[in-house]
Amino acid sequence: MTAPLRQPASGETIVPVALGDRAYDIVIGRDAIVTLGSRIKTLRPGARVAILTDDNVAATHLARVTDILKASGIESTPIVVKPGESSKGYATFETVCEAIIAARIERSDLIVALGGGVIGDLAGFAAASVRRGLDFVQVPTSLLAQVDSSVGGKTGINSRQGKNLIGAFHQPILVIADTAVLDTLPAREFRAGYAEVAKYGLLGDADFFAWLETNWRDVFAGGAAREHAIAVSCRAKAAIVARDERETGDRALLNLGHTFGHAFEAGAGFSQRLLHGEAVSLGCVLAYEFSERQGLVGGNSVARVRAHLADAGLPTKISDVQGGTPDVDRLMELIAQDKKVKRGKLTFILVRGVGQAFVANDVDPAAIRAFLADKRAS
Numbered sequence: 001m002t003a004p005l006r007q008p009a010s011g012e013t014i015v016p017v018a019l020g021d022r023a024y025d026i027v028i029g030r031d032a033i034v035t036l037g038s039r040i041k042t043l044r045p046g047a048r049v050a051i052l053t054d055d056n057v058a059a060t061h062l063a064r065v066t067d068i069l070k071a072s073g074i075e076s077t078p079i080v081v082k083p084g085e086s087s088k089g090y091a092t093f094e095t096v097c098e099a100i101i102a103a104r105i106e107r108s109d110l111i112v113a114l115g116g117g118v119i120g121d122l123a124g125f126a127a128a129s130v131r132r133g134l135d136f137v138q139v140p141t142s143l144l145a146q147v148d149s150s151v152g153g154k155t156g157i158n159s160r161q162g163k164n165l166i167g168a169f170h171q172p173i174l175v176i177a178d179t180a181v182l183d184t185l186p187a188r189e190f191r192a193g194y195a196e197v198a199k200y201g202l203l204g205d206a207d208f209f210a211w212l213e214t215n216w217r218d219v220f221a222g223g224a225a226r227e228h229a230i231a232v233s234c235r236a237k238a239a240i241v242a243r244d245e246r247e248t249g250d251r252a253l254l255n256l257g258h259t260f261g262h263a264f265e266a267g268a269g270f271s272q273r274l275l276h277g278e279a280v281s282l283g284c285v286l287a288y289e290f291s292e293r294q295g296l297v298g299g300n301s302v303a304r305v306r307a308h309l310a311d312a313g314l315p316t317k318i319s320d321v322q323g324g325t326p327d328v329d330r331l332m333e334l335i336a337q338d339k340k341v342k343r344g345k346l347t348f349i350l351v352r353g354v355g356q357a358f359v360a361n362d363v364d365p366a367a368i369r370a371f372l373a374d375k376r377a378s
């Protein structure tokens, strides 16, 4: 599946993100978090730190992270927000920016994002904004954040008109993905994050997908298989980000399953009825099924994708979504909002096989409508 990853004596895996003078490392491993202080000290000697986290993560990890920094002589100020998507709005963003300024964090200091995707996006955008740009470090504590949102520099908050509409590309200077912190994640949340892991196989790495089909239970159990899956995912994301940081081309492949998925996620009100990763799972199956219907993919690819995600306990059918789904008109509105219609056509990530995704800019909305109508009825 690929050339060996950099593996230092400590057992951590280092995945470099090659972005020239903004290059950084993703450090992956059990208890990798203990190296946070020494790594910050090396990268930014003398820096002071503001740690942005939420109540839930603070209860489990904040004291330890504060001690780890202190052991390296680094002073830190915690900024703790409420957990959940509601913190990714203007009000919390203002509170966080004011708290960073009040903590006297200067251009030579650092923000540490300790938490899942909401915290990473919020901290990153605050870091991009305060004093016209502060450096920040991602310490992702969910599987989804470790394999996706902490890497690649997309930061932002939600507008009243849609998710992630206010933001900036702002790369972290370091990502520490401590796989041991995933041991305390609720099973459903881990499973939802797994959909993003499987996505890397589905979009560009058939060997990885085959490996997941055989080894997914070990990934869920923890240990070496989990670290391998996270490392391969981060490596895939790092490669895509390095060649298309601003999503003018290939980076859009990371949206496999997201356009269909987002419509169902929005239809469920971004609630516990359908977690983001669950929506991605359903969306990946729909992308494969739609591609099959367009004659793009044949053989057993679609059956394999459906079977694997269902085995892992993820939604693969519209009827798997709890509490009902929007009708086709509403789904089409949500799809059009997510990916603007250009000259009457939609952009979707479609597939020619497992590991063979491509960007299709010319998808006929009528074909999507007919497909969704059939899928809702089946």
Ligand code: GLY
Pocket: 148, 149, 151, 152, 154, 251, 254, 255
């Ligand atoms: N999560 C998709 C991206 O980073 O581009």
